[in-house]
Amino acid sequence: MPCCPQPDGWVAQAQVWLGTLVEVALPAAESSDTCFAVAFAAIAHVHRVMSAHDASSDLARIAREAHRATVRVDAGTYAVLYLAQQLFRESGGTFDVAIAPLLARHGLLPPVAAGNAYDSGAPWGGMDALHLEPGLRVRTTAPVALDLGGIAKGYAVDRAVAALRTAGARAGLVNAGGDLRVFGPDAVPIHVRTGGPQGVTLPLVEIADGAVATSAYGGHRKRVDGRWATPLVDPRSSLPIMSTRTVSVVAATCMVADALTKVVALRGRAASAALRAYGASATVLSPATGRWRCMRLPAPAPAAPSRVPARRAALPA
Amino acid sequence: MMHDGWRILPLAALAVAPAYAAEYMTVEAAQRAAFPDASAFVPIPVNLSTEARTHLVEVAHPPGARDPRVWRAMSGGTTLGTFFADAVIGKQEYIGYALALDAAGRVLRLDVLEYRETHGWEIRNERWRSQFAGKSAADPVEVNRDIANISGATLSCRHVTDGVRRLLALNALLPAT
Numbered sequence: 001m002p003c004c005p006q007p008d009g010w011v012a013q014a015q016v017w018l019g020t021l022v023e024v025a026l027p028a029a030e031s032s033d034t035c036f037a038v039a040f041a042a043i044a045h046v047h048r049v050m051s052a053h054d055a056s057s058d059l060a061r062i063a064r065e066a067h068r069a070t071v072r073v074d075a076g077t078y079a080v081l082y083l084a085q086q087l088f089r090e091s092g093g094t095f096d097v098a099i100a101p102l103l104a105r106h107g108l109l110p111p112v113a114a115g116n117a118y119d120s121g122a123p124w125g126g127m128d129a130l131h132l133e134p135g136l137r138v139r140t141t142a143p144v145a146l147d148l149g150g151i152a153k154g155y156a157v158d159r160a161v162a163a164l165r166t167a168g169a170r171a172g173l174v175n176a177g178g179d180l181r182v183f184g185p186d187a188v189p190i191h192v193r194t195g196g197p198q199g200v201t202l203p204l205v206e207i208a209d210g211a212v213a214t215s216a217y218g219g220h221r222k223r224v225d226g227r228w229a230t231p232l233v234d235p236r237s238s239l240p241i242m243s244t245r246t247v248s249v250v251a252a253t254c255m256v257a258d259a260l261t262k263v264v265a266l267r268g269r270a271a272s273a274a275l276r277a278y279g280a281s282a283t284v285l286s287p288a289t290g291r292w293r294c295m296r297l298p299a300p301a302p303a304a305p306s307r308v309p310a311r312r313a314a315l316p317a
Numbered sequence: 318m319m320h321d322g323w324r325i326l327p328l329a330a331l332a333v334a335p336a337y338a339a340e341y342m343t344v345e346a347a348q349r350a351a352f353p354d355a356s357a358f359v360p361i362p363v364n365l366s367t368e369a370r371t372h373l374v375e376v377a378h379p380p381g382a383r384d385p386r387v388w389r390a391m392s393g394g395t396t397l398g399t400f401f402a403d404a405v406i407g408k409q410e411y412i413g414y415a416l417a418l419d420a421a422g423r424v425l426r427l428d429v430l431e432y433r434e435t436h437g438w439e440i441r442n443e444r445w446r447s448q449f450a451g452k453s454a455a456d457p458v459e460v461n462r463d464i465a466n467i468s469g470a471t472l473s474c475r476h477v478t479d480g481v482r483r484l485l486a487l488n489a490l491l492p493a494t
Contacts (some may be wrong), residue, residue, distance in 0.1 A: 012339070019473075096417070
C-alpha cells in the first residue's frame with residue numbers, strides 16, 4: 001500500500017522536482033489522481049520557470065537579456081522576485097538572490113548555468129540592479145545572475161497547495177524536501193529533523209493551516225579547494241556560513257518561511273524584526289556536546305522599563 | 318537552564334534522528350497511474366552484454382543497485398509504452414523509482430516508489446547515539462516510520478537524474494516492439 005510517513009488514513013505520492021523529494025499527501029477519502037496530478041503539475045511549472053540551469057527559464061532570460069530590454073516573466077517568478085527584493089531591503093542585504101556567481105566560485109553551483117559563465121569576469125550586478133516593472137516585466141541595469149534556491153521551493157509548495165484547493169481538496173500536505181505546508185480543519189504535528197551526523201528529530205509545532213521550512217547546513221558541507229563550503233553564503237563577507245545550527249521558521253506561507261530561514265541563519269537574533277513583520281516565528285537548534293540548545297525568535301518584545309536586567313527580561317516564557 | 322535566550326532541551330524531548338524512510342507507491346500502482354488504459358504489462362527480460370553494461374555505466378554514474386525491471390505496457394495488441402522499476406543508491410539515500418516512457422521513448426511520468434536514508438552515519442556515531450540509550454521509550458516522538466511530516470535538512474535526489482539518463486539509454490538497447 002502506498003504511504004507510510006503520513007497521518008493515519010492519508011495517502012502520499014512523491015516525485016523528484018527542484019532537486020529534492022516532493023511529497024503530496026491527502027486524506028485517503030478525498031485523494032484522487034486528479035488532485036495529485038494538479039499538485040505535481042504546479043510544482044513542475046515552478047521548477048521550469050525558476051531553474052537556474054535551464055537556458056529557457058525566466059532566470060536565464062533575465063541574465064541574458066534584461067539589461068538590454070525588459071523581460072516578461074511568469075507571474076510566479078515575479079511574485080518570488082518581489083518578495084526577494086522586499087526581504088533584501090528588510091534584512092540589511094543578507095537575503096540576496098543575486099549571488100549565483102559567488103556560489104559558483106565556492107563550487108556550489110556549476111561554473112556555467114543556463115549558458116551564462118559566472119566566472120567570465122563579466123561585472124555581475126547585484127540586487128540594486130534589479131527592477132520590477134508593471135506588467136510582469138523585469139529590467140536590470142547590469143547583467144544579473146539570480147539563484148532562487150532559497151525561496152522557490154517554498155513558493156512551489158504554496159502553488160501546489162493552491163492547486164489542491166482549487167481542485168476541491170479540503171485537507172492536504174505538500175513537503176518539498178523539508179519545506180512544507182499543511183491545510184485543512186485538523187492540526188497536524190510537524191517534527192523538525194536537524195542536519196549533520198548528530199541529527200535528532202524533535203516535535204516542533206502543530207498546525208492546521210500554515211507552513212514550516214527548515215534549513216540545516218551541518219549535513220551539507222562539502223570540501224571545495226581544500227576548504228569547507230555550505231550552500232548558504234553570507235553576502236557581507238562572501239564566505240559560506242559554517243554554522244551547525246538548524247533553523248526552522250513557521251509562517252503563513254511556505255515562500256515566506258523558506259526565505260526567512262536564511263535571514264535567521266545569517267542574522268540570528270537580529271532577524272527578529274523581519275520575523276515580526278511577516279508574523280513568523282523561528283526555532284534555532286544548536287548542538288552542544290551531545291545536547292541541543294534551543295532558541296525561539298522573535299524574542300518577546302521588550303516590556304516597559306523595569307528593574308529586571310534586560311537580559312533576563314528577554315528570556316522566552 | 319537558560320542563558321541569553323538559549324535553553325538546553327531536556328533529553329526526554331529528543332529522539333535520535335531516525336533514518337527517513339517512506340514507501341509511496343507499489344510498482345503496480347505506479348504502472349496503473351502511468352498507463353491507466355493498459356490491459357497488460359508484459360515483463361521484458363534485461364539480458365545485457367558486458368559491452369552494454371559498460372556503456373550504461375559510462376552514461377550515468379553510479380550504476381544502479383541492480384538491473385531495472387522492465388515491462389511493456391500493452392493495450393490489446395498495441396504497445397502504449399515502456400515501464401521501468403529501478404533504484405539508485407547515493408551516499409546518503411536509497412531511492413526506488415518508476416519511469417514510464419511512451420511508445421516513442423519520451424518520458425511520461427516519473428514516480429518515487431520508496432525513499433530511504435542509508436544508515437552509514439548512525440553506525441559511525443555509535444558512541445554519540447549511546448548517550449540516548451533508554452531515553453527514547455518515553456519520548457513523545459517514535460523513531461522510524463511513525464514520524465510524520467518532517468521539516469528538515471533537504472533530502473537529496475541528485476542520483477535519480479542519473480538513473481533516468483541510464484534508463485533512457487537502456488531503452489534504446491531493448492528489442493524493438
